[in-house]
Amino acid sequence: MRASAIPSGRRSKWAVLVFWIGLLAVAGIFSGKFDSVVQNDVGTFLPKNAESTQAIELAKKFTPDVSSAVVVYERGDGAVTADDRALVTADARRFARLAHVTTPIVGPVAAKDRRAIELVVPITSAGTGETGASEIEAAVKQMRSILRSHPGLTTHITGPAGYAADQADAFSGADKALLLLTVAIVIVILLFTYRSPVLWIAPLICVGVALVVAQATIYLFARYGSLTAKGDTQFILTVLVFGAGTDYALLLIARYREELRRHEDRHEAMAAALRHAGTAILASGVTLILSLLCFLVAELNSTKSVGPALAIGVASALAAMVTLFPALLVILGRWVFWPVRPTFGSPEPAQRGPWTRIGRVVSRRPRATWIGTSLALGVLALGLIGFTADNMQLKDSFTSTPEAVTGERAMALHFPAGGGDPVQIIGSAGAAEPLRSAVAATAGIADVTPPVVKNGHVYLEGTLTATSNSKAAFATVDRLRDAVHAVPGAEAKVGGGNAVNLDYRRAAEHDRTLLVPLVLVVVGLIIGVLLRAVVAPLVLLGTVVLSFAAALGVSALTFRHVFGFAGADPAIPLWIFVFLIALGVDYNIFLMTRVHEEARTHGTRRGALRGLNATGGVITSAGIVLAGTFAALATLPLVFAAEIGFAVAFGVLLDTFVVRSVLVTALTYDIGRRMWWPSALSREETTSDHEEAAPHTLAPR
Structure with missing residues (x-):
C-alpha cells in the first residue's frame, strides 16, 4: 500500500483519526506543564566552557543563588534628609522580613550628589523555570507596595530582579493573547482565501492538535532529557506551528481541489493529491526541521536547545498535515468546500489573473527581468551598512518603558x-x-x-x-x-x-559563522535531491540569500529610523536568517516541484509559466498566512520578538511577491532546461526550450 493511500483509504482514514484522537488525549496531559520546565537562568544559556559560566559556579560558594533588586530613592527638590535616611533604613528592615529576601541588604548608600539613596536587596529563588521567576516577581511586587507611601521621594526598583519582575509582568497572559491573535489571523486569511464558512475549521483543528503534541513532546524532553526550554520558545513555537502548518494545508487543499475535478471518488482524489503535493510538503518540512537541528552544534545552550524544540514543532505540524488533515478532509467530503464545491469533470477555473500577466511580462524579457530584480534587491540590502547586532543593552530590550528602565536611568x-x-x-x-x-x-x-x-x-x-x-x-x-x-x-x-x-555576544557571533554555511549546505542538498539537479539548487539558494539580505537591510533601517530601537540582540541575525532561508526555500520548493512536473511534458520554459499559474494563488495565500502569524510576534513587549516578527514577515512577503514570482520564474525561463543539469530532463529538448512560450491558461489533464 502506498503511504498516500493510508490517510485517504476508505477504512484507514478512520484509523488515522482514532490514532490522533488518542495521541491528543495523552499529549493534553503534558502540554499544560510546558511552563514548568522553562528556564531563563543566564547560566543555562551559555556554554559550559565560557569563563562567566565557570565564574557563576564558583561564586555559588560565596553567595546564594540570588537576583538583586536595586531600590533607588530620589529627592528632586534638594538633598536627601536625615528623615529620608531613617525612612530608607526602616524600608530595609521591612524588606528583610519578606519571603525569599535574604540578608545582608546593602545600604542605605547615599549618592555623592546627595540627591539619592540606594539599597541592594538580594532575592533568592528556590525553584527553577516559572516557579523561580514567580518567586522573584512576588518579592518585587511586595517591595513596590511598601514603597508607595513615601511623600517627597521618587522610588524605583531596578537591577536584575526588577527587570525580571517587569518582564514577567509584561508577559503575563501574553502567550494566550498571542495564540488568540494568531488563530484570528489564520481564520481571517483562510476565510478570505476560500470564501467558505467551514473549510477553515479543518486546518485550524489540525494545527491546534499539532501544537498540543509539540508542547507535550518538548515538555517530556526538557523534563526527562537534556533539552532546555527558554521563555521565548513558547511564543516562537506558536507562530511557527500555525504558520508552517497552515502553509502545508493550503498547498494540499489546492492540489486536492484540482484532483477532485479529475476523480469521481474523493479517496482517489486525495491519494493523487498526496502523491503530487506530498513530495513538496515533505521536502519543505524536512528542510526546515534539518535547518533547525543544525543548531545542535551551536555554542550557546539557548540556541542549541531552541532549535530542536522548534524542530519538534515543525515535525508535529508536518505529521498532522500529511496524515490527520487529509483523513479529515476525506471524511468530511466535498461539501466542506461549500459554497463552491469542485465537482467531477468540471473545468479548472480560468487563470487569467495577476500570475498570468506576470508570466507574460517575464517571458518577454526574462534576462532583463531577473537582472533588474536582483539589482533592486541589492539596493535594499544596502540598509545593512552600519547594522550591528552587538549593542543591545537590557534597558533597550523593551518596546515600552517599565520601572526597571527608569530606575536604571536614575541610578546612572x-x-x-x-x-x-x-x-x-x-x-x-x-x-x-x-x-x-x-x-x-x-x-x-x-x-x-x-x-x-x-x-x-x-x-x-x-x-x-x-x-x-x-x-x-x-x-x-x-x-x-x-x-x-x-x-x-x-x-x-x-x-x-x-x-x-x-560571552553571550561572542558565542552568538561564533554560532552565526558556523551555522549560516551549514544551513545553506543542508538546504542545498535537500533541493538537489528533490529536483535531481545541481544548477537549480545553486540558483534557488542564491535567490533566497539575496532575499534575506534585502529583507534584513530594510528591517535594519526600519528598526533604527521607524521603531527607534537602540540595537539588536546578537542572536537576531541568525534566527532571521534561518527562518527566511528555510521558509523562503519552502515557496521555491512548492513552485519548482510543480515546474519540474510540468517540464516533463511541456518543457522547462512553458513549465515555468504553467508552474507559476498553478501555484501563484496558493503560495501567495501561504505567504500571507506565514507573514501574518510572524507579525503577531511584534505585539509582544520585547524588542527581540518585535524585530524577529517584522523581519520575517517582511521577508516572507518579499519572497512571495517578488523573489518567487518574478526572480525565480525569470531565471528558470532564461536558463531553460539547463536548470535541471545533470539530470536527463536537462537533455530533453522541446519547442519551448528554443522559443518563448506564449502565456496560457492551465488546462485540465
Whole structure:
C-alpha cells in the first residue's frame, strides 16, 4: 500500500483519526506543564566552557543563588534628609522580613550628589523555570507596595530582579493573547482565501492538535532529557506551528481541489493529491526541521536547545498535515468546500489573473527581468551598512518603558554607572591581595570590595564606571580578565552580568559563522535531491540569500529610523536568517516541484509559466498566512520578538511577491532546461526550450 493511500483509504482514514484522537488525549496531559520546565537562568544559556559560566559556579560558594533588586530613592527638590535616611533604613528592615529576601541588604548608600539613596536587596529563588521567576516577581511586587507611601521621594526598583519582575509582568497572559491573535489571523486569511464558512475549521483543528503534541513532546524532553526550554520558545513555537502548518494545508487543499475535478471518488482524489503535493510538503518540512537541528552544534545552550524544540514543532505540524488533515478532509467530503464545491469533470477555473500577466511580462524579457530584480534587491540590502547586532543593552530590550528602565536611568544620574551590576572575580585564596590590586588598577573599575576567602578560593566584586552592557563595560571586562589572568597562581575567573553578556555576544557571533554555511549546505542538498539537479539548487539558494539580505537591510533601517530601537540582540541575525532561508526555500520548493512536473511534458520554459499559474494563488495565500502569524510576534513587549516578527514577515512577503514570482520564474525561463543539469530532463529538448512560450491558461489533464 502506498503511504498516500493510508490517510485517504476508505477504512484507514478512520484509523488515522482514532490514532490522533488518542495521541491528543495523552499529549493534553503534558502540554499544560510546558511552563514548568522553562528556564531563563543566564547560566543555562551559555556554554559550559565560557569563563562567566565557570565564574557563576564558583561564586555559588560565596553567595546564594540570588537576583538583586536595586531600590533607588530620589529627592528632586534638594538633598536627601536625615528623615529620608531613617525612612530608607526602616524600608530595609521591612524588606528583610519578606519571603525569599535574604540578608545582608546593602545600604542605605547615599549618592555623592546627595540627591539619592540606594539599597541592594538580594532575592533568592528556590525553584527553577516559572516557579523561580514567580518567586522573584512576588518579592518585587511586595517591595513596590511598601514603597508607595513615601511623600517627597521618587522610588524605583531596578537591577536584575526588577527587570525580571517587569518582564514577567509584561508577559503575563501574553502567550494566550498571542495564540488568540494568531488563530484570528489564520481564520481571517483562510476565510478570505476560500470564501467558505467551514473549510477553515479543518486546518485550524489540525494545527491546534499539532501544537498540543509539540508542547507535550518538548515538555517530556526538557523534563526527562537534556533539552532546555527558554521563555521565548513558547511564543516562537506558536507562530511557527500555525504558520508552517497552515502553509502545508493550503498547498494540499489546492492540489486536492484540482484532483477532485479529475476523480469521481474523493479517496482517489486525495491519494493523487498526496502523491503530487506530498513530495513538496515533505521536502519543505524536512528542510526546515534539518535547518533547525543544525543548531545542535551551536555554542550557546539557548540556541542549541531552541532549535530542536522548534524542530519538534515543525515535525508535529508536518505529521498532522500529511496524515490527520487529509483523513479529515476525506471524511468530511466535498461539501466542506461549500459554497463552491469542485465537482467531477468540471473545468479548472480560468487563470487569467495577476500570475498570468506576470508570466507574460517575464517571458518577454526574462534576462532583463531577473537582472533588474536582483539589482533592486541589492539596493535594499544596502540598509545593512552600519547594522550591528552587538549593542543591545537590557534597558533597550523593551518596546515600552517599565520601572526597571527608569530606575536604571536614575541610578546612572546619581551613582557609578555599573553599581547595580558588579563584576565578580573568583580565584585562589593564596592570591587574594595580588588579585585585589590587579582589579583596583584596571582602568574602568571604580571600586573593589575587600576579599572574602572561603574553601580555598577568594571572592571580590568590582564596580564599573561604565553603564552595564555597554561597549565600554565589555572593554573593561576584557581588560580585567587580562589583568587577573596575569596574576601568578591566581587561576582567576571573571563573571557577573557584563561578563555573561560579553560571552553571550561572542558565542552568538561564533554560532552565526558556523551555522549560516551549514544551513545553506543542508538546504542545498535537500533541493538537489528533490529536483535531481545541481544548477537549480545553486540558483534557488542564491535567490533566497539575496532575499534575506534585502529583507534584513530594510528591517535594519526600519528598526533604527521607524521603531527607534537602540540595537539588536546578537542572536537576531541568525534566527532571521534561518527562518527566511528555510521558509523562503519552502515557496521555491512548492513552485519548482510543480515546474519540474510540468517540464516533463511541456518543457522547462512553458513549465515555468504553467508552474507559476498553478501555484501563484496558493503560495501567495501561504505567504500571507506565514507573514501574518510572524507579525503577531511584534505585539509582544520585547524588542527581540518585535524585530524577529517584522523581519520575517517582511521577508516572507518579499519572497512571495517578488523573489518567487518574478526572480525565480525569470531565471528558470532564461536558463531553460539547463536548470535541471545533470539530470536527463536537462537533455530533453522541446519547442519551448528554443522559443518563448506564449502565456496560457492551465488546462485540465
